[in-house]
Amino acid sequence: MQPLTEQLWKKLRSANPDQVEMALLRARAQGFNLKPWEQEYAELREYIPLPYYAQQHEEVAACYAVRELDLSEQELTALPEVLSNLRYIEVLNLSRNELTALPAWLNQLSHLKQLNLEGNQITVLASDFLAYTQLEELNLAHNQLKALPAAVLSLPTLQRLDLSHNSLTALPNLEEEQLLNLAFLALNDNPLSQIWVNIGQLAKLQNLQLQNCLLQQLPESITGLFALQNLWLQNNQLRHLPAQMGQLRSLELLQLAQNELQELPDSLDRLASLKQLNLKENALQHLPKLEGLASLEVLHLEHNQLQHLPSDFARLGRLKMAYLQGNDLDRLPLILDALRALEVLHIESNPIEQLPDSLVDLPNLQQLFAANTQIKSLPRRLKNKLEQLDIEGTPLANGEVNEEPEQEAFSHHPTPQENEEGPSPDAKGCMLPGLGVVVILIIALIYGITLF
Numbered sequence: 141m142q143p144l145t146e147q148l149w150k151k152l153r154s155a156n157p158d159q160v161e162m163a164l165l166r167a168r169a170q171g172f173n174l175k176p177w178e179q180e181y182a183e184l185r186e187y188i189p190l191p192y193y194a195q196q197h198e199e200v201a202a203c204y205a206v207r208e209l210d211l212s213e214q215e216l217t218a219l220p221e222v223l224s225n226l227r228y229i230e231v232l233n234l235s236r237n238e239l240t241a242l243p244a245w246l247n248q249l250s251h252l253k254q255l256n257l258e259g260n261q262i263t264v265l266a267s268d269f270l271a272y273t274q275l276e277e278l279n280l281a282h283n284q285l286k287a288l289p290a291a292v293l294s295l296p297t298l299q300r301l302d303l304s305h306n307s308l309t310a311l312p313n314l315e316e317e318q319l320l321n322l323a324f325l326a327l328n329d330n331p332l333s334q335i336w337v338n339i340g341q342l343a344k345l346q347n348l349q350l351q352n353c354l355l356q357q358l359p360e361s362i363t364g365l366f367a368l369q370n371l372w373l374q375n376n377q378l379r380h381l382p383a384q385m386g387q388l389r390s391l392e393l394l395q396l397a398q399n400e401l402q403e404l405p406d407s408l409d410r411l412a413s414l415k416q417l418n419l420k421e422n423a424l425q426h427l428p429k430l431e432g433l434a435s436l437e438v439l440h441l442e443h444n445q446l447q448h449l450p451s452d453f454a455r456l457g458r459l460k461m462a463y464l465q466g467n468d469l470d471r472l473p474l475i476l477d478a479l480r481a482l483e484v485l486h487i488e489s490n491p492i493e494q495l496p497d498s499l500v501d502l503p504n505l506q507q508l509f510a511a512n513t514q515i516k517s518l519p520r521r522l523k524n525k526l527e528q529l530d531i532e533g534t535p536l537a538n539g540e541v542n543e544e545p546e547q548e549a550f551s552h553h554p555t556p557q558e559n560e561e562g563p564s565p566d567a568k569g570c571m572l573p574g575l576g577v578v579v580i581l582i583i584a585l586i587y588g589i590t591l592f
Contacts, residue, residue, distance in 0.1 A: 141173040152177050153225055155205030161197035183222040187211060204228070212236050212256070219243050227251065235259050235279070247272045258282050258302070265289050281305050281326065293318045300324040304349065307331065314338055328352050328372065340364030351375055351395065363387045374398050374418065386410030397421055397440065404428050419444065420463065431455045442466050442486065454478050465489050465509070472496055480504065488512055488530070500525070510534065 144152070144167065151163035167174055181200060188206050193199040208231040209223075216237040223229075224245040229252060236259040246252075247270060254277040255270070262283040270278070271291040277300040278292070288303065290312040299321050308330040322342050326349040327335065333354045339345075340361030347370045355376040363384040371388070374397040381396075386407025393416045401422040409432035417433070418440040425445045430436075431452035436459055443466035454473045458481050465488035472487070476498040485499075486509045493514040499505065500522045508526055512533040523529060531537045 141171050144172050144174070144177060148172060149177065152181075152200070153204050153227075155201050155228055157195075157198050157201040160200045161195070164197055164200075180222055180225065183220065184225070187220070187223065207231065207251075209233070219246075221245070224248060230254065232256070242266070242269070246270060249273060253277065253297075255279070265292075267291060270295065276300070278302070288312055295319075296321070298322055302326040303330065305329040309333075311336065314341070316341070320344065323347065323367075325349070335359065337361060343367065346370070346390075348372070358382055360384070366390060369393070371395065381405050381408075383407060389413060392416070392435075394418070409433065426450075427453075434458065437461070437481075439463065449473060457481065460484065460504075462486065474498065477501055483507065485509070495522070 148163050148167055151159045152167075154160055154163075166172075181203065184203055188203055188209065190199060190202050190206075193202060204225065205228050206226060207228055209226065209229060210233040212233045212235040214237055216234070216239060218239065219234070219242065221243070224243070227249065229249055231254040232249075232252060233256045235256045239257070239260040239262055241262065242257075242265065244266065246255075247268065250273060252270070252273045252275055255275060256277075256279045258279045258281045260283050262280070262285060265285070265288070267289050268291050269289050271294065273295070274297050275295050276297050278295075278298065279300075279302040281302045282305040285303070285306040285308060288308060288311060292298075292301070293312055293314060298319060301319075301322060301324065304326040305328070308327070309332065311327075311332070314336040319342055321344055323344050324347045325342070325345060328349040328351045331354055332350075333356065335350065335355070335358075337359045338361055339359060340363070342365060344367055345365050346367050348365070348368060349372045351372040351374045353376055355373070355378060357378065358373075358381065360382050363382050365388060367390055368388050369390050370393040371391060372395045374395045376399050378396070378399040378401060381401070381404065383405045384407055385405050386409065388411065391411050391414055394411070394414060395418045397418045397420045399422050401419070401424060403424065404419075404427065406428045409429040412432060412434050414433050415435050416438040417436060420440040420442045422444050424441070425447065427441075427446065427450050429452055430450055433456060436456050438461045439456070439459060440463045442463045446464075446467040446469060448469065449464075449472065451473060454476045455478050457478050459479055460481050461484040462482065463486045465486045467490055469487065469490040469492055471492060472495065474496045476482075476496055479502055481504055482502050483504050484507045485505065488509050488511045491514055492510070493516060495510075495515060495518065497519070499508075500519055506526060507528040508522075509528075509530045511530045513531075515531060515534045515536050518531065518536055
C-alpha cells in the first residue's frame with residue numbers, strides 16, 4: 141500500500157464533505173494506506189463529540205470543521221498535537237487543566253478568536269505568542285506568569301484581556317496604536333506598582349480591574365478613558381487621585397475601598413453617571429461636594445474619619461443604600477427629605493446622639509442600623525415603619541432613657557410584658573389631650589367625695 145499524498149491528506153482534513161468523499165473513494169480505489177489518517181481521525185474524535193451522521197465523509201467534514209471546543213477540567217498536562225489540525229477553530233476553552241507550557245502550533249490557528257487558559261500552571265509564554273491570530277478574547281487568569289510578551293499588546297483585534305491572579309511585576313511598554321479595540325482589561329491580584337502612563341489611549345476601554353495590586357498612584361492619562369464604565373481600585377496604596385477624575389463621565393462604578401486616601405478631588409462631583417461609589421476603609425476626614433452625583437444609588441463611606449457630612453448629601457435623590465458606620469459623625473443633616481429613594485441606612489459606631497425628625501418622612505426607608513451610637517430617643521412612628529431596626533448598644537436599648545412619647549387619640553394601657561420589654565410596635569392608641577385628662581380627674585374627685 142502506498143502512503144497518502146500531501147494532496148489527499150489535505151482533502152481528508154477538509155471541512156468540505158464533497159472533497160472528503162472524493163478523497164476517501166480515491167484512496168480506497170488506488171490502494172493508499174489510510175491507517176495513519178484513520179488514527180488521527182480517531183484521536184480527534186476523543187476530544188470532539190459529534191452527532192451521528194449518515195455518511196462517514198459527512199462525519200469527517202464536521203469533525204475538521206469544528207469551531208468551538210471545550211476541553212476544560214480534563215487534567216491535561218500538554219496539548220495534544222492532533223488538535224493542530226483543527227484549522228477552523230474559533231473558540232478554545234482549556235481552562236482548569238495542568239498546562240505548564242503552550243505549543244507553537246497555536247499560532248497556526250488563524251481563525252482563533254477566543255482562548256481561555258484560566259486556572260493552569262503556565263509560567264512562560266513564547267515571544268510571538270498568538271501573534272498571527274485574530275484573537276478577540278484572551279483569558280490567562282490564575283496562572284503563574286511573571287512576564288507578558290509584547291506580542292500580546294500587538295493583537296489588533298483584542299477586545300478582552302484577563303491577566304488577573306498572576307505574578308506580574310511589570311508590563312511591556314504600550315506603544316501607539318496598540319490595544320485600540322480593548323474593552324475589558326483585568327490586571328488585578330498582581331504585584332504591580334504602576335501601570336502604563338499612556339493608558340488613556342485605550343479609547344474603547346469600558347472595564348478596568350486593578351484591585352489588590354501595589355499601586356501608589358494613577359497616571360493622569362487615566363482620566364482620558366471617556367468610555368470607562370467600571371473601575372476597580374480597591375486594596376491598593378493610593379493616597380491621591382488625579383485632579384480631573386471628573387472627566388470619566390461614563391463611569392458607573394468606582395471602587396476605591398481599602399486605600400490610603402485622605403481627600404478626594406473636587407471634580408468627583410461631575411460623575412453624573414456614577415451609580416456605586418465605594419470609599420470604605422480609607423482616611424477621609426471630609427468630602428467634596430456630592431450634589432452632582434445625580435445617579436448615585438449605593439454609597440460606601442464606612443470606617444473613615446469623617447466628622448460631618450456635606451450639606452448636599454441630603455440631595456442625593458436616587459440614593460438607596462448609605463453605609464456611614466465607623467466614622468466620627470455626631471449628627472446627620474437635619475433635612476433629609478430629598479432622600480426619597482433611601483432604603484437602607486447604616487450609622488453604627490458613630491457618636492450620634494439624635495436622629496433628625498426628617499427620617500420619618502422618607503417613604504422607602506426600610507432598614508436602620510444604629511447600633512453602638514449614643515441615640516437616646518426614637519420616635520415611635522419611625523420605629524413602626526421600619527422592617528429592621530438595630531439599636532443594640534445604645535442608651536435607648538440599655539434603658540437609660542425612655543423612648544419618645546407620641547401623641548395619639550386614645551390612651552393605651554400597657555400589658556405587664558410591655559412594662560418589662562417596652563411598648564409593642566403594634567400597640568394602638570395614645571395619650572388623651574390635656575384638657576380631657578383634667579376633666580376626668582375632676583369627675584373622679586367628685587365621685588370620690590360622694591362615696592364618703
